[in-house]
Amino acid sequence: MSAYNSFAVVGGGMIGLPIINALAARHVSIVLLSRPDSSAKTVPSGVQVVKVDYTDAAAAAAVFKAHNVDVVLSTVNSVASAAQKSLVEAARLAAVKLFVPSEYGMPTEGHTEGVVGDKNRIAGKYLLDWSAGIPSTRFYTGLFIDLIPWLVGHSEHGKFRIVGKGEAPASYTAAADVAGFVAHVLTTLPRSELENRVFRLEGDRASMKDLGALFKAPVEHVDHITGEAGGLKTRLLTAGDTGRGSTGWDEITKAEGSGIKAAGSANALWPGHQWKTIKDFHNL
Structure with missing residues (x-):
């Protein structure tokens, strides 16, 4: 059995809240750290919500200490990824046993530039090379199945607008499956099988052209995605290609x-878990 009994989840967004729900189902101690200006979160009974500035390492450490936290799970988005350094410092100050950085996407090992490079430096260098020596666990999930229509604009215009050829296969995993897996391994595996490990998930696999056919939608090739979050979508599609x-x-x-x-x-x-497919998730 795992040696971890108390968890702190930082960020209550698309993956943070599902992880909290999955952990709560396993009857462990959980505290959610939320930004002071964030909206109220609906969490399971027994989960405590504490509003704190992530960039204030001392303040975050005080929360970890007060709740005897064993594991810190960062689920901050890419825009806030710089805050992870402060969270690592807070984990060091609070003598946390394991740090789970905010990955939940494509593999980051070997990358040196951009947001992906920043993520790699947190787990691949900052945590390991620091004198604190805090062990980490990385979860690579590919794109969330939930976000496919958003990424290509299908929910807006019924088309698959993609950057590049759209022929490279990519990994997709439903957010609920990611959360369930994270909760499962963190509460069942021994520390030796979690510390400084990488877990590679894949609920389904497809190319962008495959997805267009699956959704019965026309595929339109573009140089970049415009509109809200266009830059992020362009980067994701370019990487996937x-x-x-x-x-x-x-x-x-x-x-x-x-x-x-x-x-x-x-x-x-x-074992025994039925991973959601793209077809089943979107009722295709």
Whole structure:
């Protein structure tokens, strides 16, 4: 059994709240750290919500200490990823046993630039190289199945607007499955199987052209995505078109990994679970 009994989830967004719900179902101690200006969160009974400035390491550490936190799970979005350094410092001050950085996307190992590079430095260098030596656990999930219509604009105009050829296969996992898996391994596996480990999930696998056919939608190739979050969508689609959207992608070799580095290799750690497919999730 896991040696972890008390968890702090930082951020109550699309993946933070599902993780809280999944952990709550396992009857462990949970505290949610929410920004002072964020809206009220609806959480399961017994989950305590504390509003705190993530960039204030001392304040965050005080919360971790007050709740005897074993594991900190950061679920801050890419815009707030810089706040993770302060959270790592807070975890060090509070003698936290494990830090789960905000990954929940494509593999970050080997990257040095942009948001993906920032994520890699947190888990691949900042946590490991620091004198504190806080162990970390990374979860690579690919794109959330939930977000496919948003990414390509299908929910707006019924088309699949994509950047590039759209032929590279990518990994997709439903947010609920990600949350369930995270809660499962953190509360069942021993510390030796969690510390400084990478878990590669994959609920389904498809190229953008495959998805267009699945949704019975016309595929339109564009140079970039415009409108709200257009820059982010363009970056995600561009990365996916190079193969980096697969959770088995190795940025060093520019190829798919094998064994425990293969896409979906961690799925087997949740025996008996039925992973949601894109078709089933979107009722196609």
